[in-house]
Each structure stands twice: as structure tokens, then as C-alpha cells.
Amino acid sequence: MAVFLVDYENVQGKGLWGVEVLAPEDVLYIFYSAACPNISRRDANLIDRSGCEFHAVYLSHTGHNALDFMIVAQMGILAERGYKNIAVISMDQGFLVAKEYIMAALNDMNIVVAKSIESGIRKLPAEPGIGGDRRCECIQGAERIGLRTFGDGHLKKAAIKERIEGLFGETPYFDKIDELCRYVKDCAGMKSGNDRYRSALRLFGGKDGLNIYQRLKPMIDEAVAEREPSSAPQPQNPPSPVPEQPEAVPAAPEEETDKCRQLLMAELEKSHVTYSLDMLYNLTMELLLINSKNTRYKRILARFGTVEGPLIYRLLKPVLTKLP
Numbered sequence: 055m056a057v058f059l060v061d062y063e064n065v066q067g068k069g070l071w072g073v074e075v076l077a078p079e080d081v082l083y084i085f086y087s088a089a090c091p092n093i094s095r096r097d098a099n100l101i102d103r104s105g106c107e108f109h110a111v112y113l114s115h116t117g118h119n120a121l122d123f124m125i126v127a128q129m130g131i132l133a134e135r136g137y138k139n140i141a142v143i144s145m146d147q148g149f150l151v152a153k154e155y156i157m158a159a160l161n162d163m164n165i166v167v168a169k170s171i172e173s174g175i176r177k178l179p180a181e182p183g184i185g186g187d188r189r190c191e192c193i194q195g196a197e198r199i200g201l202r203t204f205g206d207g208h209l210k211k212a213a214i215k216e217r218i219e220g221l222f223g224e225t226p227y228f229d230k231i232d233e234l235c236r237y238v239k240d241c242a243g244m245k246s247g248n249d250r251y252r253s254a255l256r257l258f259g260g261k262d263g264l265n266i267y268q269r270l271k272p273m274i275d276e277a278v279a280e281r282e283p284s285s286a287p288q289p290q291n292p293p294s295p296v297p298e299q300p301e302a303v304p305a306a307p308e309e310e311t312d313k314c315r316q317l318l319m320a321e322l323e324k325s326h327v328t329y330s331l332d333m334l335y336n337l338t339m340e341l342l343l344i345n346s347k348n349t350r351y352k353r354i355l356a357r358f359g360t361v362e363g364p365l366i367y368r369l370l371k372p373v374l375t376k377l378p
Contacts, residue, residue, distance in 0.1 A: 056080055058141050071172045072174075078105035103352075176193055227266060238273055314377060
């Protein structure tokens with residue numbers, strides 16, 4: 055986790071760049087005054103979706119550098135409370151003095167001064183579970199990409215989506231086009247056909263997963279062929295073709311399935327969530343393929359919204375931690 059102290063009077067809207075990658079484990083403070091009392095609706099929504107702990111701190115007194123003194127005081131309080139990763143979001147280089155003083159006094163402290171939340175994440179060390187994934191995301195997001203490369207890639211994605219719409223245009227799966235596109239993209243990075251097949255079963259259920267896999271298999275094979283170098287040496291004993299029938303594919307161990315359902319039933323009894331056990335089970339199987347807690351949380355919010363999403367995340371979180 056990390057704490058972000060935003061000197062909003064200094065950076066205003068640009069300082070909140072990257073707020074969308076904050077995680078529920080993070081803490082966000084925005085220090086503001088009468089000179090800058092508002093944030094954009096977009097930024098407010100992104101803060102809500104992140105699930106982070108949020109504090110808006112108003113400067114009620116006037117005076118030169120008064121807001122800066124409040125931020126420095128908060129830095130000291132957080133450091134004494136044991137917070138190890140702190141980012142001050144400001145263009146004011148005076149915070150560097152406070153940073154060096156606190157880091158010299160306390161061991162294992164990581165304090166950075168950055169112009170935006172995204173820049174602060176890039177400067178902070180990677181954190182297992184949340185920091186590592188989002189830090190890479192921020193570093194990659196700051197990289198430059200040629201417009202020709204981006205344009206070609208965009209057209210390719212549009213062509214894939216159009217093909218999938220053609221395959222599923224008159225089927226019950228048409229409302230899952232975006233999920234199907236993500237599935238085809240993810241398949242290109244999977245090691246074996248068996249992995250790709252089982253992923254379809256987990257994402258879409260047994261019967262639907264088989265149907266979807268069979269329809270998309272030619273596209274999946276093309277995506278895999280494009281990703282693999284054509285000059286790569288071929289194995290002397292190529293693997294057997296991936297069986298198309300579900301009974302030929304190794305299923306999840308029975309005890310693992312039972313454990314998942316038992317954990318979900320126990321959590322449902324304590325929750326106000328009204329979704330069916332089967333739906334939550336399929337969702338759990340999908341989330342088990344995602345290592346990042348932050349990405350899991352975003353996937354749930356994208357599917358269920360900012361009202362029901364956090365409830366479902368809190369229900370599934372203890373289940374996911376107890377499953378391999």
C-alpha cells in the first residue's frame with residue numbers, strides 16, 4: 055500500500071493523473087483551500103471506483119506556505135504510524151528537505167516527491183500484490199508509441215471485434231462481445247491449447263465455454279501463430295491436438311470445486327448480495343486467473359458498477375485468498 059498527499063493548490067487537476075490505478079489498500083489525501091475547492095466529476099468518480107481510503111483536508115487558516123506546513127505535518131504523523139511508502143504530489147521542491155529529514159530519522163522509509171500520482175507510483179518501489187503490477191502499468195503508460203504503430207494496432211483490434219460480432223451476432227453471447235475479445239487476446243499468451251480451452255470453461259461455464267471455444271478456435275490459432283516467432287525451432291515430438299470434448303479436458307479437482315462452493319455459501323449467508331451461487335462461482339473461477347488484486351477489483355467494478363461492485367468484491371475477497 056502507499057499514501058498519496060496531494061498539494062492540490064500547487065498541482066490541481068494534473069496532480070491526479072493516475073488516480074485510476076489506486077487500489078483499495080491505498081490512502082489518498084487531497085489538501086485544498088478556498089483558491090481551489092473543486093475537482094472534476096471524472097476524477098471524483100475514479101476515486102470512488104478505486105476503493106481507496108480518501109481524505110479531503112481543507113486549509114481553514116491563511117498564511118504563507120500554510121498548506122505546505124500541513125502536508126509536512128501529515129508526513130511526520132504517517133511515518134510515525136508505520137506507513138513506509140509515501141508520495142507527496144507537488145511541484146514545490148521544498149518538500150525534498152522534509153523528505154530527506156524523515157528518511158534519515160526512520161529506517162525503511164520510501165518518500166518521493168512527484169508531479170502526479172502516476173509519477174509517484176513510478177518512483178515508489180514495487181509492492182507485491184498491488185504495487186508491482188500498477189507500477190509496471192504506469193511505466194508502460196508513460197512510454198511513447200508511434201502513431202502509425204498505434205493506428206495499425208487499433209485497426210487490427212477493430213477487425214477482430216468485427217469478426218467476433220459476425221460469429222456471435224445472432225446468438226445469446228452477443229452482449230459479451232468485449233469479454234470475447236479479451237479472451238481471444240489473452241489466449242495468445244497462454245502456453246497450451248489445454249490452457250486456452252479450460253480458460254473458456256472457467257470464464258463462460260461448461261456448456262457455453264465449449265461452444266464459444268469451438269467457434270473462436272480458428273481466430274485463437276491465428277492469434278497464437280502471430281505471437282510465436284516463425285523461426286522458432288519445432289519440437290521433435292509435437293503435442294497431440296487439443297481435444298474438443300469437455301470430458302477429454304482435465305477438470306478442476308472435485309475437492310477444489312466443493313471448497314469454492316462451500317466458501318461462497320458461507321460468505322453469502324453473511325452478505326446482502328442476492329446473486330446466485332452459480333454466477334458467483336463462475337466469477338470466482340474467472341478471477342482466479344488474475345493475479346493482481348487491483349485488476350480483480352477493477353474487473354468487478356466494470357461488470358457490476360460502483361454500487362454493487364464493492365459489495366461483491368468484499369464477499370469474494372476472503373474466498374479468493376483461501377483458494378490456490
